[in-house]
Amino acid sequence: MSRRIQFRRIEVRVGFLTLLGVLVALVARGAEPIGEFGGDLHLLSSFAQTARSPSNYYIDMWEGQTLQSIVSLHGLTNNHALFVNCHGKRISSGRFAFYPHQSLLKPGVAPPYYSASDLGTVLGAARARNIHNLVLAACNAEGALSTKELRKVFPNATNIVHCIAGELGYQPMYLQAIVNSSWAIKPVYEWREKNDRGEFQYVTGHTPVDGAKRFAAYTAELFRPGIDEPFRVQRAGRELLDPDHFRTMASRE
Secondary structure, eight states: OOHHHHHHHHHHHHHHHHHHHHHHHHHHHHHHHOOTTSOOOOHHHHEOOOSSSSSSSEEEOOOOHHHHHHHTTTOOOOOOEEEEOOEEHHHHTOOOEEOOOOOSTTOOOOOOOOOOHHHHHHOOHHHHHHOOEEOOOOOOBSSSSOHHHHHHTTTTOOOOEEEOBBBBBOOOHHHHHHHHHHOOOOOOOEEEEEOOOOEEEEEEEEOTTTOOEOOOOOOOOOOOTTTOOOEEEEOOOOHHOOHHHHHHHHOOO
């Protein structure tokens, strides 16, 4: 056998093994639970909390992860709702991404980004179809959040609560939108002042001081089934999540 033929067979074998390695890598990559934006869906699943009520679900990506306890303590237990507590921003593709608070990640690890579709994947298709109230904490500073995209994943969501376009989301306002009626939501202000050690710190309160920033209230877009455009946009409040509660109160008056 000539050396040329031996080299040819070696080249073919190396080429085959290389191709096999690439195929194995592609299969393995396809099997990994990776979201639309490359985020680890196993990690996203770890933020999904087991519901204590029949139809409420939580994806809590915020520091402390106390959202479910707060909502349950205020008597919201069966609202066909998905509560998502997290950061949000427009990424380089121009689309909106949800991502976790840095305290929930390992030090130095860049935050993973997740799409609306990723939220639906983690929740499951059947549960996603059963969501009527979608309650999102994420900032919307660039105005990239799309309710049309959200309703493709959650087709029966008729009440979508979110931060107003161009605004940052703040926990005090998000929680008020859940536990208070829209007409009872109080303004919250933030300002900087020196503490006893002479260090600057940020303080919040209901009474403004000079230079204070007023936090924006959350908004609710209300939809009719099968219609892409909202029929009403209003300040978010508990009455949209729990209308039976308010009807009961009215009947007692």
